[in-house]
Structure formats: structure tokens, C-alpha cells
Amino acid sequence: MPRSQRRALTHPDVDEFDLLDVLHALSDPTRMTIVRTLHADPERACGTFPVDVAPSTLTHHFRVLREAGVIRQREDGNRRWTALRLDDLDARFPGVLDALVTAYERQLGAPSPQPQ
Amino acid sequence: MPRSQRRALTHPDVDEFDLLDVLHALSDPTRMTIVRTLHADPERACGTFPVDVAPSTLTHHFRVLREAGVIRQREDGNRRWTALRLDDLDARFPGVLDALVTAYERQLGAPSPQPQ
DNA sequence: ACGGTTGTACGATGGTTGTCGAAAGAGAGG
DNA sequence: CCTCTCTTTCGACAACCATCGTACAACCGT
Numbered sequence: 283m284p285r286s287q288r289r290a291l292t293h294p295d296v297d298e299f300d301l302l303d304v305l306h307a308l309s310d311p312t313r314m315t316i317v318r319t320l321h322a323d324p325e326r327a328c329g330t331f332p333v334d335v336a337p338s339t340l341t342h343h344f345r346v347l348r349e350a351g352v353i354r355q356r357e358d359g360n361r362r363w364t365a366l367r368l369d370d371l372d373a374r375f376p377g378v379l380d381a382l383v384t385a386y387e388r389q390l391g392a393p394s395p396q397p398q
Numbered sequence: 399m400p401r402s403q404r405r406a407l408t409h410p411d412v413d414e415f416d417l418l419d420v421l422h423a424l425s426d427p428t429r430m431t432i433v434r435t436l437h438a439d440p441e442r443a444c445g446t447f448p449v450d451v452a453p454s455t456l457t458h459h460f461r462v463l464r465e466a467g468v469i470r471q472r473e474d475g476n477r478r479w480t481a482l483r484l485d486d487l488d489a490r491f492p493g494v495l496d497a498l499v500t501a502y503e504r505q506l507g508a509p510s511p512q513p514q
Numbered sequence: 515a516c517g518g519t520t521g522t523a524c525g526a527t528g529g530t531t532g533t534c535g536a537a538a539g540a541g542a543g544g
Numbered sequence: 545c546c547t548c549t550c551t552t553t554c555g556a557c558a559a560c561c562a563t564c565g566t567a568c569a570a571c572c573g574t
Contacts, residue, residue, distance in 0.1 A: 299505075300505070301425060301501050301502050301505050302426070302430060302502075303425075303426035303500070304424075305421045305424050305498070306421075306422070306425035308418075308421050309419075309421035309422035309425055310418070310491050311417050311418060313477075314418060315477045317469075328497070374441075374501075374505075375497075375501035375505075376497075376500075378497045378501050379491070380497060381491075381492075381493045381494045381497045382417070382421070383495060384492075385417050385491035385492070385494050386417050388416075388491075389415075389416070389417050389490075389491075
């Protein structure tokens with residue numbers, strides 16, 4: 283059994299999702315970057331995200347996202363692959379994730395210039 | 399000038415909104431209740447929200463929502479009236495607030511029963 | 515078996531946050 | 545003026561959180 287002694291890698295069921303947990307998970311810039319990346323690519327290995335934090339910090343963010351139901355992680359040999367739970371999120375909170383990612387992309391595209 | 403010595407009551411401009419701040423503001427149950435109440439009623443006085451916290455705590459939550467651009471507050475004699483900035487939010491983040499409030503209402507309507 | 519890669523677990527730390535009570539300001543009405 | 549109501553400010557406190565370094569575990573080459 284590959285790497286399963288380490289951590290159960292629990293994923294919440296769809297009807298256990300809490301919108302407030304999802305919002306909290308997405309309110310962090312690093313985590314939103316992870317989600318944004320996954321929204322473009324379907325699945326990525328952990329170390330391949332364009333974020334600038336320590337590996338242990340990245341693990342922490344993955345756990346927050348996973349326990350909120352935003353991402354799903356699976357083992358594959360030495361790597362851990364991460365994917366968006368887009369279908370599950372859409373089943374429980376229709377249109378929410380798309381609206382949020384789109385809005386965030388738009389905000390990044392037109393960042394507010396500081397006045398004066 | 400009514401009550402203006404107390405606090406400037408600053409509201410951010412539309413192009414200063416930060417989606418991550420909005421998400422953080424909405425990730426608290428008390429604040430989400432405030433928003434949900436305002437989504438039904440257009441404007442309410444501060445003390446008339448169905449939340450169970452101390453007045454000073456309520457003031458804190460109003461500040462968080464106001465500084466994120468979610469609500470607008472105006473003075474009227476002894477009362478402070480609070481309203482959703484629905485148009486401004488929709489101009490900057492189209493569809494986001496409606497999707498979130500709808501999703502939260504749905505979640506409250508069908509809360510997940512704890513397994514076993 | 516050994517080293518390299520990948521990611522986790524743990525402990526610590528500084529900052530943020532939700533909560534409250536006590537005190538006080540501002541207005542309305544007597 | 546005095547009191548009552550509504551809301552804020554301040555200070556405090558416990559809990560949470562993002563971050564990191566270090567150590568370690570699992571896997572994959574060779």
C-alpha cells in the first residue's frame with residue numbers, strides 16, 4: 283500500500299461541504315493561486331505550483347483546501363497529484379467556484395492603481 | 399455635522415475592492431448572517447440583526463464588512479443604517495455575491511446530518 | 515544498499531482575529 | 545439638564561493561522 287501509513291488523506295463528502303470553510307480556504311492568496319492554477323490545468327504534482335512558499339507551508343495549504351473539499355489528492359509513487367473537485371463543488375454550490383475564479387482573474391488583470 | 403467626530407466611516411472605492419478580502423469577510427458565520435439579512439431587506443438599523451453577539455462585536459463585524467466593500471453605512475440621528483453594496487460588488491465581481499448567498503441559503507436549507 | 519527526490523510531521527513563532535466588558539459619545543425626548 | 549437608547553472605542557484575552565526550519569518517511573533510480 284503506497285504511502286498510506288503516513289496519513290489517511292481524508293476527503294470530505296459532498297454533503298459535508300461547508301461554504302464558509304470554502305470561502306476561508308479561498309481567501310488566502312497562496313491558496314487562491316493553487317486553485318487558479320488547477321482551474322487551468324486539470325491535475326498537477328504538488329511541487330509544480332507557481333507559489334513561493336516553503337514546502338511545509340505548501341503542505342499546510344493543501345490540507346486546508348482538501349479538508350474544505352476544494353481539491354482532491356491522490357498518491358502515485360513518490361508524487362502526490364492534486365486536482366480541483368470542480369464537479370463536487372458545482373453540485374453543492376452551483377456556479378460559485380467559476381464565479382470566484384473568474385472574478386479573481388479579472389481583478390488580477392486590472393489591479394487597482396493606488397490613488398495619487 | 400452629525401456624529402462625524404467619531405469616525406470617518408470610510409468606504410472603499412469600487413476599484414479598490416479585493417476579492418480575497420471579500421471572501422475573508424464572508425467566511426465568518428456572523429458576518430454571513432448579516433449579509434444574508436441585508437440580501438432580503440434592503441436596509442436595516444445596526445441593532446436589528448438576528449445575531450447573538452455583544453454590541454461591540456457587532457461593530458467589529460460591520461467594520462470588516464465595510465472595509466471590504468460589502469456594506470455601506472450611513473448616519474441617521476442616533477441610528478446607523480446598513481445596506482448591501484450589491485451594485486458595486488456586482489460591477490466589480492459579477493454574479494459573485496448572488497451565487498454565494500444563494501449557495502449559503504441552500505446549505506442552511508439542507509444542513510448535512512452528521513454521519514452515524 | 516545507497517543517494518536523490520518528493521512530500522509530510524512536528525514544534526515554534528509572530529501576527530491576526532473573534533469575543534467580551536467597561537466606559538463613553540451622540541442624539542432624542544422629557 | 546437629565547436620562548435613556550443606540551452605537552462606538554478601548555483594552556484585554558484566548559484561539560487561530562501562515563510561515564518556517566528541521567527532521568523524517570516513502571519511493572525511485574542506479
